[in-house]
Amino acid sequence: MTGAASALTLNSVGFASAAPGGGQGVDSEAAPEGGQETEVVRGRLEPGAPDWVYLPVEIPRGVRELRVSYSYDKPQVPAGVQGNALDIGLFDQHGTALGGRGFRGWSGGARTEFFVRADEATPGYLAGPVAAGTWHIALAPYTVAPQGLAYEVRVSVVRGATPPSRRPVHPPERVRGRGKDWYRGDCHIHSVHSDGKRTPAEIAALARAAGLDFIHSSEHNTTSSHGAWEGLWGRKDGRDLLIMVGEEVTTRNGHVLALATDPGTFIDWRYRAGDNRFGHYARAVRRAGGLVVPAHPHGTCIGCNWKFGFGDADAVEVWNGPFTPDDEVSLVEWDNTLARRPGTWTPAMGNSDAHRDPDTIGLPQTVVLAEELSRGAILAGLRAGHSYVAESSSVSLTFTVGGPRGEHASIGERLRVTRDASVTARVTVEGAPGCSVRFVTDQGVLLTAALPASGTGSAEWTTSPQYAAYVRAEVRHEAPAGRPAGVPGPLAAFTNPVFLGEVQRG
Template structure:
């Protein structure tokens, strides 16, 4: 059945699927012609199937209303869509799916019940359990909405089919969430390692939560953040896998149509909407929601070339910026360059600077959990303390736990560390010191607001100390990079001013130490 369409600003709404029992009708003489419908027997099912076509240029989201009657125990949905051949370089059909319950589809509203993107072709929801990505709970009577997200439509258009099955009967026992604690056994004020961008089967990852937690422990991490796409369903299971040795922080990767961002440290179960573009100017609203809840806002992989991944909403509402995502690529080079330019702007304008983060964004094998991760100076191993350390920029990024680093700036009898500020007389000598281990034959770079001002090689052992002297008049900030040597003789990033650079992929990257003239 092809459904009628009514247009909206960012969505289209189709004609509803109706499951409600048929009401009694009356004959011309007033006598009852059709007896009242009986309630369906417990355990019985009713299925409706609809199909339709979307043209290229369809709205971001397609709402399919489903009229759910009373007495439903479970709702189950299956969908499919065609994938016709397309010319080279032309996007093929791709369509996500999710569902909102009788509380509606309003942006940021209370109706969200789950999202699986394009990772699943079916899902089920009942009071006792739900498919990963979806939220268990009562299947309340009223208008539900299946939401299709056709984020790529072929020139031929997209033919879809949706099947909805309702199972009747009394609801089962209520699902009991097992949220992770906000504290683990820490070491007081210390450096803690953690990966802030991880996925499970609750979105488009293939690892179970147990496997992700085990991977975090194997990587030598003290904390991890759960950031499944557009859903909080995994929050309710992490309590089983947290422990004194691993703090598990709840979060979400919010995948808007103009870039992805991380909501780190959300209260367990709190959901952040993603159904907008940069031109809708909705990002500040939801960034504010995250901060009011005690979390952090972090634009992710801003130069990722895939559709809808490149960041277009600016950094004024960001608490940090993900400049390194997974194995080192030119996307990361671009992100670091943008971040470094913003450091210069912060010095010039006096505005708050944006700290850097690095995360694995690991979804499945062979992607490595903890490559890279953040090493954060926190008052203790608690969610608020770790978030505070990240927001303050008291952190550096490591490719693995095998890399060690200590970065300080000393002058005038004072010392400042990563994320800190050293105040010194205008021409007083300031010593910048980096102690590093775990990067054999690596290259150390000291970078200021004037660019790279010192470079030095590490020995074959990968352990060494590099010291460089400057003044507060010559450097408004100093940050450090540790790079691997070129791989198999392949040059590093090209240089239009001369030969290719001699260093290769990143091994460690620090946030800056700022220098202020007394």
């Protein structure tokens, strides 16, 4: 695979050919109608194995269903040494070339078996005819133990007539909302279609209970969930739920949300930072109407740390799930970029990355100012940075900066005043008991004020553009006992910045 991460193609697996007629009859060598034939492949991968190992499977005519199962050994390894982890996926007769024309599904390490046929497929895989030709099972050795990785793949075909295909029903791009308003959403959620344990129906119910107005289905390296939300967006409890679909593009050098692309859009993930491919796929996300959002850029899992840079990012996920030290690092790194290039910046957002109980959907959530509850309006608000992040729907805030002559700017905007003008930043917070407010600028934290015990209150700070290039607000919990001096408590909320003064160029 030219220009992609390293790959290896194994010897092919074949099955007896069916008689002419494509599913209506079989020859003497093939299994009878509805019968199953199985081939077993065993192999071994050593440390330093290629990222992708392709097993070609020759599919004859007359196959109605393909079934695959696999296993691999997991020897004990010393503390601090990575053990074996082997992911799996499938490409059909259209091939394995980058871009994904032949893509038929991915389950990573979440499943040990799957099937595909015209009318149905295992979650993570795309239903469709099992056409004759060379298919490929993709094995991806994520980590290999020093002892090596021995694997076994069982490939089965079931003969018979192809059942009628089903046309997927995708969520609508616009649902009933409240007109121009602040809408709450969680744009990083996993279901049974990748490594999550919740069904789409369970996720929709939990999102409504969390007070969310919109969610985004972001499965690892697959689009199979795009048609799995039928009937879940309608009005319940007096409101609609906007459901957007996309993908979490899970590379070996970091994860990125292809946020709210056109349904059915597949974004390939088979490259590393050194392959110089990411820009191509970032443009593909935008052509499909979506946003490019690096996820948990300082995540601690293998392959999670973002290595592609932020030049192609439309936003960045700086808060992922319960607030942890890697989120603090992401927040600081993002803040450090805000004064680098006059007139250009990358908005921040936060999402739950919820997979299963007890993961909380809506912890955190991004609150977006949008003209309506639609895919286009929500994405426009996120792209412009007209948003803040809160730990739950109980926490809300307003943040504005005013100038001496009535000038006014809100989150994500620029207050255009002279460099020496006196400007006042004001934040009002509700639902944050035991918290304090911090005003943050390009120089750092310049004011901290405790909120009343009720958690509802406001704070003001006066500055000028010559002293602060931007100002943003944070709401923080009290630092836990034993935390080093100067290290703040976890976030309860934070805003995107308001920039101050005219853009200084040159």
